[in-house]
Amino acid sequence: MVRTLVLAGAFASAASLAQAQQEVRVGVILPYTGVGAELAQQIDRGMEQYLKLNPVKGYKVTFFKRDVKDPGGGNARNVIQELLTQDKVDVLAGWVYSPNAIASAPVVNAGKKLAVIMNAGTAHITQMSNYYVRTSFSMWHAGYAMGETAAKNLKAKTAVVGYADFPPGKDMLASFKRAFEASGGKVIDEIPMGGPAAVPDYTPFFQRAKDKKPDVFFVFVPAGDHSSAVVRTYGALGMRQAGIKLIGPGDVTQDNKLQAMGKAAIGLITMHHYHADLTNAENQRFIASWKKDYGAESTPDFMAVGGYDGMAAIAHAIEATKGKLDAEQALKSLRGWKFASPRGPILIDPDTRDIVMNEYLSEVVMKNERLYQNTIATVENVKDACKALKIPPCK
């Protein structure tokens, strides 16, 4: 008898708690297995850290996490279809691979729910569905800013571009070239350097670049083993001594891979919207909490910040629509939304629903036996140039 009473009491209090806290259902689509699992973990943790540091009071955020498995598009569509019809989520979030965001646009359109892209960087994706809001980046952000800066700040006249031969690489080439040549520079050679899967021997590509004697050698390869091989080859061929600066977007110096690259990375100059050594207060709070939760050796990178800011956008939409999250109102609240992110001030462009943010020019230096990214210059309020200049397929 006593026990039933206690149980009943527990149920009653749980029920009243549930009444007080409105549930918000967030469908998360990320590659939780395979090569993308590491990226999914970064984004997952970024979202978790946002909620921990900035709880959404009065609402209970429930996650429905689904594995998209591969960049094939089909699985992503099926998973999103089930999240919308079976789990009845209020908002969709995630997308690491661009092909998945492209393939699922029709389902997102039919589902009529806010969809926050936390990584997928192909520029025109946000134009495929009016429900997409992007809190990560477009490949054009870093590439275009680097092209301008290389000509203006680094005083480069000629450049050679080496890129991994897949869409992000081609986007990087196009954006860098466009900006560099518009600022008075000249791209004298374009070298496709193998695909994104296996790490090729970079020596012949780099020798070809060295023979052209450019002022800067702009390289885009996937983070990790590829970028380690790039800095090693750059050192081995003595290109620095030959007066050729190695530059690239921040993918090359992704924070959680940086320490593994060793001394060869010193002097590498990159352009990106985030690195873990940014000194603003938001970032310091973020890093401290991250290291406390996941270990001192663990570092967030730009993926994690995409997740953090994406969750911030969702939290803003929840509060603005009082938890209803009807797509029209949610999108309205996010158009022109400003936020103090660990990457500095950000804004969602009211016209394109894409992010506007600062890009940081940084140099890798050694400090206390640890590689460290030193910010040299800041390019403020960078928009996605692909859409600003209407370069197809952007419109």
Added chain:
Amino acid sequence: MSAPAYDLGRHPAALALVNRHRLRVWEPLPWILALAFYFAFPNHLGFGTDLLVTILFALSLDLALGYAGIVTLGHAAFFGAGAYTVGMLAHHGIWNEPISGLLMGASVAALIGFASGLILLRTTGLTLLMLTLCTMALLEEAANMGEKYTGGFDGLPNLPIPPLFGLFEFNPLYPRVQYLYVLGVLFLCFIFVRTLVYSPFGRSLTGIRENVLRMHAVGAPVNWRLVTCYTISAAIAGIAGGLWAQANAYVNLSTLSLDRAATVLIILVLGGYGRLYGAFIGAVVYMALSHFLAQVYPTAWQLGLGLMLVLIALFARNGVIGLWDMLRNRLMAKGATMRATKSGPS
């Protein structure tokens, strides 16, 4: 003392030979289950459509690998050929009617199957395996490089597929039409394959698989039979690919990937190859397990799938169907010995 006259026509082996193509009682079951799935899981029809496409793809591989013994690791070449034919015709505004589009996809895949088969099928074993893999890799790279026409890595999005028969629209959120459409095509293809494998042509394929020398000796045109079989198999794989492109309104490099080719091979071996229904059982077991496990454990579902594959590889070399056969044989043998011991000491 005259031996009892033995009617050869009543010999179990002869009966098995005469009756093997007859419809068995349980054979409508898969189709009933497929229709039941439609009503029972209205929110999982995207997955269901994918499952049916995979069954058809596995069925096409069964024809080549299971019946004719053509060991291939590049069957996604034909899946992709069908998908890209449908996708490119629709994307560039040339042709997008679904059913005729499928036939075009099948023709292109058959053409590639025939052309590559003429050369590849002169080899066997590992050489054949590598060459089929190469064919697929070449097509994949061609699709990657021909970005202007194929969309490259990002694929061709938002394919404009008009309503089926001008009436039934493909809804991306509730893919009911896609499911029934794929089910219908699968049914027709299955009837065709079933008829084919029980025909003399099908038996000659099994003969080639079991003993090429003997088939040569009896004068069968071994090479032509293999090429014909490979071409038909390619055409069906092309239909599967075309269906995939239409149901997803999308096509990209994944249709031509080694991942897809390897998965379908695993599915067929898992179900049991050369068994007609192995494709069904393998696809259902593999896809359902990975789909629903991934729903519950998004990060660790592969562990469960891997464990199952290890167990199948260790204890059921002939796949799930083989496991079932073994159990049935054991039970029957046990029943027979029990009857024998009961009637023994009388």
